Amino acid sequence: MKIAVTGGAGFIGSNFIFHMLKAHPEDRVICLDKLTYAGNLSTLASVMDNPNFHFVKLDICDREGVYKLFEEEHPDMVVNFAAESHVDRSIENPEIFLQTNIIGTSVLMNACRKYGIQRYHQVSTDEVYGDLPLDRPNLFFTETTPIHTSSPYSSSKAGADLLVLAYHRTYGLPVTISRCSNNYGPYHFPEKLIPLMIINALHDKPLPVYGDGLNVRDWLYVEDHCRAIDLILQKGKVGEIYNVGGHNEMRNIDIVKLICKELGKPERLITHVTDRKGHDRRYAIDPTKIYNELEWLPETKFADGIKKTIKWYLENQEWWENIVNGEYQGYYERMYGRR
Numbered sequence: 001m002k003i004a005v006t007g008g009a010g011f012i013g014s015n016f017i018f019h020m021l022k023a024h025p026e027d028r029v030i031c032l033d034k035l036t037y038a039g040n041l042s043t044l045a046s047v048m049d050n051p052n053f054h055f056v057k058l059d060i061c062d063r064e065g066v067y068k069l070f071e072e073e074h075p076d077m078v079v080n081f082a083a084e085s086h087v088d089r090s091i092e093n094p095e096i097f098l099q100t101n102i103i104g105t106s107v108l109m110n111a112c113r114k115y116g117i118q119r120y121h122q123v124s125t126d127e128v129y130g131d132l133p134l135d136r137p138n139l140f141f142t143e144t145t146p147i148h149t150s151s152p153y154s155s156s157k158a159g160a161d162l163l164v165l166a167y168h169r170t171y172g173l174p175v176t177i178s179r180c181s182n183n184y185g186p187y188h189f190p191e192k193l194i195p196l197m198i199i200n201a202l203h204d205k206p207l208p209v210y211g212d213g214l215n216v217r218d219w220l221y222v223e224d225h226c227r228a229i230d231l232i233l234q235k236g237k238v239g240e241i242y243n244v245g246g247h248n249e250m251r252n253i254d255i256v257k258l259i260c261k262e263l264g265k266p267e268r269l270i271t272h273v274t275d276r277k278g279h280d281r282r283y284a285i286d287p288t289k290i291y292n293e294l295e296w297l298p299e300t301k302f303a304d305g306i307k308k309t310i311k312w313y314l315e316n317q318e319w320w321e322n323i324v325n326g327e328y329q330g331y332y333e334r335m336y337g338r339r
């Protein structure tokens with residue numbers, strides 16, 4: 001099987017590539033990534049020499065480039081992680097989100113139609129469902145919850161999901177979609193909540209928490225998400241959406257306090273800052289369908305996952321220091337620019 005993974009130099013895509021190369025050593029994985037500010041090729045250093053892995057620097061919106069790649073490689077499956085993924089950035093500059101997340105998705109699917117594909121999988125998010133009130137803890141997102149987005153990011157992801165379903169209905173493209181809750185784990189870009197707090201705490205810097213910090217997210221260890229996508233590729237039903245979540249709801253403020261405790265840092269580092277515009281209050285996934293149909297269950301408990309994650313950031317300081325000081329952006333040129 002030949003699998004094209006877009007956005008594989010990012011957080012979840014890279015973890016997915018590691019998972020696939022380990023779980024399916026007979027498969028060939030091709031990573032397509034534009035290497036935006038969020039893509040870091042050094043993340044993939046450990047697999048660069050694997051004969052079953054191939055990296056291509058490519059923008060998924062580049063129709064000619066994508067078609068050329070399909071013509072040469074004829075992938076059997078495409079898993080689309082490539083996206084602009086940071087809500088705050090989407091509030092500052094929505095257009096690039098529409099470009100990559102919607103137009104890029106359509107370019108990939110058009111290539112799939114032209115060259116044929118066994119499966120196109122769209123990696124989506126629980127944010128397409130909008131948010132839930134804090135005082136109704138028995139409410140969860142199911143796959144039939146109406147789309148009701150809050151930010152330009154979630155709206156662009158929802159637009160892509162609708163397009164993916166339309167390509168299935170209209171052209172019979174064999175698609176699946178997964179909508180996952182918040183991920184955490186190794187290689188998470190330092191601007192996101194958990195790595196940001198770990199890194200700031202290590203430097204005894206203020207820990208900026210939006211608003212009252214009571215916003216609730218359902219956190220899932222990244223490897224569990226990768227296993228879920230792998231299962232959907234193997235056993236998922238074409239045309240279906242699968243919610244992926246861990247029934248692990250945590251308030252932002254409690255996560256930050258836990259990180260302080262694990263690192264032996266004082267909670268007085270916590271600083272409440274002006275809330276994000278339109279900040280969603282609570283996300284909570286009902287993962288019953290993927291459990292019933294594909295027997296997927298998360299394996300990593302949050303208490304263990306957060307310890308593993310903190311340990312990883314402590315042991316891989318060079319990785320995130322290069323991001324924090326901007327060094328990582330020249331990595332591709334230095335390593336591969338003249339090859």
Ligand SMILES: NC(=O)c1ccc[n+]([C@@H]2O[C@H](COP(=O)([O-])OP(=O)(O)OC[C@H]3O[C@@H](n4cnc5c(N)ncnc54)[C@H](O)[C@@H]3O)[C@@H](O)[C@H]2O)c1
Nearest residue numbers: 007009010011012034035036038039059060082083182183
């Ligand atoms: N992080 C989460 O908690 C979470 C939860 C649910 C769903 N998702 C979804 O999972 C996917 C991956 O998220 P992530 O957190 O790993 O994101 P990320 O920002 O860490 O990585 C995104 C990757 O996509 C690449 N990319 C961006 N624009 C591109 C383009 N035009 N062409 C090719 N590559 C491009 C970047 O270089 C980067 O490597 C996204 O689609 C996101 O919506 C993320």
